[in-house]
Amino acid sequence: MESLKNTKIKIDPTGKFPYVDVSGGELWINILRESLKYGLAPKSWTDYLHLTVGGTLSNAGISGQAFRHGPQISNVHQLEVITGKGELVKCSPDQNEDLFYSVLGGLGQFGIITQARISLEPAPAMVKWIRVLYSDFKTFTRDQEYLISSEKTFDYVEGFVIINRTDLMNHWRSSFSPRDPVQASHFTSSGKTLFCLEVAKYYDHGKTDEVAKEVEMLLSQLSYISSTLFFSEVPYIEFLDRVHVSEIKLRSKGLWEVPHPWLNLLIPRSKITEFAEGVFSMILTDSSKGPILIYPVNKSKWDNRTSVVIPEEDVFYLVAVLSSAVPSSTGNDDLDHMLKKNKRILDFCKAANLGVKQYLAHYSRQEEWKVHFGPRWEVFVQRKSAYDPLAMLAPGQRIFQKGLLLS
Ligand SMILES: Cc1cc2nc3c(=O)[nH]c(=O)nc-3n(C[C@H](O)[C@H](O)[C@H](O)COP(=O)(O)OP(=O)(O)OC[C@H]3O[C@@H](n4cnc5c(N)ncnc54)[C@H](O)[C@@H]3O)c2cc1C
Structure with a gap:
């Protein structure tokens, strides 16, 4: 929907609550x-910034700032x-509020x-x-949850899983340096599953010493493997636009425009260990x-009047399995294989009754959407009949059939 650019970006930096007006x-x-x-800058982001405002606000817009500011849909006036x-x-x-909340995550x-x-924000x-x-x-x-619940904490909290990878040191971005190169060089994963906590602290020029102390204090409260502390310092824009660097590299090798059978799940905090035991290594073997x-987020930062569906717990995790179906000769990397793994994960969640919700969900039948929305299905249908009674908009989501009046 990038062609939908009818006006220029207009910023009002003056008031107590600065904002920007933009096209969808x-x-x-x-x-x-x-x-x-x-x-100034928006407060809440996605990991990749070459996406449209209308596109991410129609979903939620989640990244490592969401624990503090909520998703992007919580930051719209x-x-x-x-x-x-x-x-x-x-x-x-304050004005046509039902439509406002319907459209966010809609x-x-x-x-x-x-x-x-x-x-x-500044x-x-x-x-x-x-x-x-x-x-x-x-x-x-435990450390991730501690960080997202603390007042004094990092500005960004994410994490990722490393399964069955021995080339660990090459796996880090070249821009990261180990705090202790000797210790770090002795660390070996031996192929076992590791969990990487990724955090960031923002600061201004002239505050280098202050932020270094703050970071030391925060890190001292965590229980990571001490030889595996890696640092990088980058300008804010470079940090936020980090995925674009990978995009350029992948595009140059013809590896960006490949199928991405991504699976994004929102998992209640109380079930995350059961999920990890069942999925990391048992289903996802590398x-x-x-x-x-x-990474976890705080439900209190989400507005339950929007259309997005989230688990019913104060803290829930985003788990994003971001596979790329790169053509290869082994046959194991193909799209079909990845889709089968995704299905196995979903089947496991269902069988174990984990209360998982899909984010950026793909369903092909209305029955499945009904289950996705659960008790919120009726409101979703009411909203559809109020604002799009002929079901003309976004039929590709396969929630409603185009042109059919709602029953
Ligand atoms: C590389 C990559 C990384 C991503 N990382 C994240 C991430 O970190 N966090 C996250 O939350 N999401 C992430 N996403 C998912 C992203 O939020 C959705 O794919 C979003 O829909 C992308 O917006 P788009 O501009 O590509 O939308 P499109 O693909 O154009 O549209 C997607 C959907 O949004 C609707 N839509 C689009 N524009 C409008 C509009 N103006 N008004 C109403 N509806 C509209 C369309 O009807 C459609 O249903 C990522 C996606 C990609 C491709």
């Missing part, structure tokens, strides 16, 4: 570049929407977002970007097909 088709990277000119009835409507928490079902007003200049490893899953998640992200 605007890319987040452009919003970042423009707002940085005023020393106002929308302008063309509903399925062809009406151009402004909506916000999978494009209720209207086309033509404009959005997004909350901004942008830091630099980022201390840190990775540490754990071999014990419970220790890893992580060479793409990153497997895992």
Whole structure:
């Protein structure tokens, strides 16, 4: 929907709550570049910024800042929407509020977002970007949960799983340096499953010593494997736009435009260990097909009036299995194989009754969507009949059949 760019990015830096007005088709990277000119930036991100505002607001928009600021849909002041009835409507928490919350996380079902007003905050200049490893899953998640519940904490908390990879040292981005190169060089994974905590602390020029102390203090409270502390320092924009670096590399090798059978799951905190025991190693036997992200967020930062469906616990995890189906001769990497693994994961979650919800869900039948929405299905249907009664919008989600009146 990138072609939906009807106005320029307009920033109001003056008030107590600065914001930016953008078109629905605007890319987040452009919003970042423009707002940085005023020393400002949006608060909540996705890991990749070359996505449209309308696209991510139709889902949620989750990254390592979500534990503190909520997803992107929690950081919107106002929308302008063309509903399925062809009406151009402004909506916000104070005006046409039902449409506002319907559209946020609404999978494009209720209207086309033509404009959005997004909350901004002062942008830091630099980022201390840190990775540490754990071999014990419970220790890893305990530390992640500690970090997202603390007042004084990092500005970004994510993590990923490393399964059956012995080339660990080559696996780190070249920009990361070990704190203790000698110790780090002695560390071997022996192929066992490891969990990498990835955190970042933002700071401004001139605050280097202060932030270093703060980071030391935060790290001293964690129980990672001490030889595996890796640091990097990068400008804020470089940190936020980090996936683009990989995109350029992959594009140059013809490996970007390949099928991505991604599976994104939201998992209640109380079930994350059971999930890990069942899925990491039993089903996912290596992580060479793409990153497997895992990090917790606080439900209190999500607004239950939006259309997005999340688990019913105060803390839940995003687990993103981001596979790339790169053509190869072994046959094991093919798309079909990955889709079967995804199905096995979903079947496991269902059989174990983990209360998992899919994020960026793919379903082909309305019955499956009904299960996805659960008790919220009726409200979703009511909203559809109010704003798009002929089911003209986003039929590709296969929630409603185009042109059929709702029963
Ligand atoms: C490389 C990559 C990395 C990603 N990383 C993350 C991540 O870290 N966190 C995260 O939360 N998500 C992530 N995503 C998923 C992303 O949020 C969704 O794919 C989102 O839909 C992408 O927006 P788009 O601009 O590509 O939308 P499109 O593919 O154009 O649209 C997707 C859906 O959104 C609806 N839509 C699009 N624009 C509008 C509009 N203006 N008004 C109403 N509905 C609209 C469409 O109807 C459609 O249903 C990632 C995606 C990619 C490709």
